[in-house]
Amino acid sequence: xxxxxxxxxxxxxxxxxxxxxxxxxxxxxxxxxxxxxxxxxxxxxxxxxxxxxxxxxxxxxxxxxxxxxxxxxxxxxxxxxxxxxxxxxxxxxxxxxxxxxxxxxxxxxxxxxxxxxxxxxxxxxxxxxxxxxxxxxxxxxxxxxxxxxxxxxxxxxxxxxxxxxxxxxxxxxxxxxxxxxxxxxxxxxxxxxxxxxxxxxxxxxxxxxxxxxxxxxxxxxxxxxxxxxxxxxxxxxxxxxxxxxxxxxxxxxxxxxxxxxxxxxxxxxxxxxxxxxxxxxxxxxxxxxxxxxxxxxxxxxxxxxxxxxxxxxxx
Amino acid sequence: xxxxxxxxxxxxxxxxxxxxxxxxxxxxxxxxxxxxxxxxxxxxxxxxxxxxxxxxxxxxxxxxxxxxxxxxxxxxxxxxxxxxxxxxxxxxxxxxxxxxxxxxxxxxxxxxxxxxxxxxxxxxxxxxxxxxxxxxxxxxxxxxxxxxxxxxxxxxxxxxxxxxxxxxxxxxxxxxxxxxxxxxxxxxxxxxxxxxxxxxxxxxxxxxxxxxxxxxxxxxxxxxxxxxxxxxxxxxxxxxxxxxxxxxxxxxxxxxxxxxxxxxxxxxxxxxxxxxxxxxxxxxxxxxxxxxxxxxxxxxxxxxxxxxxxxxxxx
Numbered sequence: 001x002x003x004x005x006x007x008x009x010x011x012x013x014x015x016x017x018x019x020x021x022x023x024x025x026x027x028x029x030x031x032x033x034x035x036x037x038x039x040x041x042x043x044x045x046x047x048x049x050x051x052x053x054x055x056x057x058x059x060x061x062x063x064x065x066x067x068x069x070x071x072x073x074x075x076x077x078x079x080x081x082x083x084x085x086x087x088x089x090x091x092x093x094x095x096x097x098x099x100x101x102x103x104x105x106x107x108x109x110x111x112x113x114x115x116x117x118x119x120x121x122x123x124x125x126x127x128x129x130x131x132x133x134x135x136x137x138x139x140x141x142x143x144x145x146x147x148x149x150x151x152x153x154x155x156x157x158x159x160x161x162x163x164x165x166x167x168x169x170x171x172x173x174x175x176x177x178x179x180x181x182x183x184x185x186x187x188x189x190x191x192x193x194x195x196x197x198x199x200x201x202x203x204x205x206x207x208x209x210x211x212x213x214x215x216x217x218x219x220x221x222x223x224x225x226x227x228x229x230x231x232x233x234x235x236x237x238x239x240x241x242x243x244x245x246x247x248x249x250x251x252x253x254x255x256x257x258x259x260x261x262x263x264x265x266x267x268x269x270x271x272x273x274x275x276x277x278x279x280x281x282x283x284x285x286x287x288x289x290x291x292x293x294x295x296x297x298x299x300x301x302x303x304x305x306x307x308x309x310x311x312x313x314x315x
Numbered sequence: 316x317x318x319x320x321x322x323x324x325x326x327x328x329x330x331x332x333x334x335x336x337x338x339x340x341x342x343x344x345x346x347x348x349x350x351x352x353x354x355x356x357x358x359x360x361x362x363x364x365x366x367x368x369x370x371x372x373x374x375x376x377x378x379x380x381x382x383x384x385x386x387x388x389x390x391x392x393x394x395x396x397x398x399x400x401x402x403x404x405x406x407x408x409x410x411x412x413x414x415x416x417x418x419x420x421x422x423x424x425x426x427x428x429x430x431x432x433x434x435x436x437x438x439x440x441x442x443x444x445x446x447x448x449x450x451x452x453x454x455x456x457x458x459x460x461x462x463x464x465x466x467x468x469x470x471x472x473x474x475x476x477x478x479x480x481x482x483x484x485x486x487x488x489x490x491x492x493x494x495x496x497x498x499x500x501x502x503x504x505x506x507x508x509x510x511x512x513x514x515x516x517x518x519x520x521x522x523x524x525x526x527x528x529x530x531x532x533x534x535x536x537x538x539x540x541x542x543x544x545x546x547x548x549x550x551x552x553x554x555x556x557x558x559x560x561x562x563x564x565x566x567x568x569x570x571x572x573x574x575x576x577x578x579x580x581x582x583x584x585x586x587x588x589x590x591x592x593x594x595x596x597x598x599x600x601x602x603x604x605x606x607x608x609x610x611x612x613x614x615x616x617x618x619x620x621x622x623x624x625x626x627x628x629x630x
Binding site: 011017029036043082083096122 | 321324325326328329330331332334335338339340341344346348349350351353355357358359360361363365366367397398400401402403404411414415418422425426429430431432433434435436437438439440441442443445447449451453
């Protein structure tokens with residue numbers, strides 16, 4: 001059973017109450033705790049040694065990634081993070097200097113975005129380090145951006161460049177908090193998500209939640225230098241377009257706006273964020289499914305198993 | 316390095332902001348998010364297979380314990396839990412029915428206390444199941460009970476009976492939410508904590524936070540039937556008093572009130588909670604340290620290493 005199927009199954013009939021604006025199935029849970037004009041965002045995520053980081057990662061990078069993943073989810077709702085709790089599950093006889101380094105990475109990122117580290121727990125996980133992070137944030141009630149708002153005809157945008165994050169970006173990415181808040185405030189964003197599972201996978205979450213389909217333009221997808229280099233230098237590497245579509249952990253923002261707003265969004269973005277590319281990569285369709293248009297025509301990207309999808313350029 | 320020392324070290328210089336009323340060092344972090352009249356409580360905790368539960372625990376009990384530990388911390392602040400997020404770290408090829416059972420245990424407890432399960436994550440922990448739970452709650456601003464309010468002369472109370480929780484209570488304890496809210500509302504509680512590390516250990520947290528000492532009355536400490544049975548039937552078991560002082564995971568409430576309020580608290584408690592004992596077990600002293608008074612006189616309970624403390628009855 002895949003993670004996505006498991007989550008679907010587990011979240012089918014969860015206990016609920018009046019505080020929940022939206023629960024499982026978005027980047028953060030959205031709660032109404034009675035803060036005037038604002039919703040509370042609530043998110044948890046974990047990184048595990050040997051899964052999300054290896055021995056080549058520095059202590060600070062591990063801490064940065066653990067907190068950064070949650071901050072990226074707050075960004076994808078247009079929110080501001082307030083406080084985080086850190087649960088460290090450590091093997092016995094852990095190295096105290098190592099743990100200090102992890103906390104230094106967490107603290108540096110928290111400080112940069114004004115997030116309080118309000119406490120946490122330590123426990124034992126005998127075989128490997130696991131860091132579970134919980135984040136609380138807030139968002140203006142009428143600016144909170146969900147996954148479920150994409151409409152047929154919308155233009156699809158993505159920030160930055162995609163693919164090859166394992167070369168380093170997955171450890172030192174910048175959570176797009178400033179950008180997410182700016183978008184939520186200045187643009188009528190219909191749907192937004194952060195790219196953690198890969199462009200194709202995360203776009204599918206938007207499509208699924210919104211009940212729509214999408215058509216991507218092969219030539220428009222912003223491919224990272226790392227994905228191109230990797231494809232050139234490693235014979236077993238994914239073709240660059242495939243890497244951009246399916247590599248995870250880019251932590252960029254993927255969002256849709258009405259097509260009539262697309263040009264204005266691009267213009268305003270360039271003025272506000274001249275150093276971070278924003279690219280229109282396709283459009284939302286009424287027909288379900290995720291399709292890719294290239295010189296040879298329009299092709300369906302298989303629903304499950306990105307491993308079976310091959311790059312037309314490599315054929 | 317002991318857990319307590321590690322937490323002290325890690326929480327020495329954490330990033331902070333104006334939202335934090337109190338951070339690390341209480342049962343929950345207390346945040347001011349602008350909810351009129353209320354603070355937000357924020358707590359995270361984890362249970363690990365082989366550490367907090369073994370193969371003898373049912374799936375439902377594991378889920379119950381994972382959520383119940385966090386709810387017990389909300390209870391110890393006088394708060395009401397609102398929503399929880401669940402992070403499951405699972406070995407590959409986990410048993411789906413097992414995970415369903417864990418969620419059934421979580422959901423049953425959540426439903427009983429009106430807590431929403433607002434989402435969560437699944438990830439991989441190759442060797443063993445780890446469940447990390449985050450809980451959000453709220454508490455009236457002027458009713459929030461901290462650890463740090465104990466004053467010399469205060470009477471010390473504990474709910475229920477202590478010791479021997481490994482016989483079963485650690486898996487099916489009742490978080491004292493109703494009791495904690497009643498205390499915060501009807502009684503001028505000076506300090507409160509839940510008994511998770513053991514009476515001596517948790518009382519020490521109150522003493523440390525409040526800058527005071529305590530004297531316990533050996534004869535007054537409510538010892539559970541399980542601790543007594545264990546001592547009678549197992550030659551290697553702790554003497555019952557020692558079990559009541561040092562066994563963990565009773566998840567009862569330990570609190571202090573001004574001595575002039577002590578009798579009124581006991582009377583009102585008996586009317587409101589006739590089935591749950593409340594016992595006055597000693598008093599707060601100006602002199603630091605934790606002492607035990609019995610027939611032979613007054614003895615210091617060693618600061619660290621409860622293992623070195625022996626029960627006078629066994630000597």
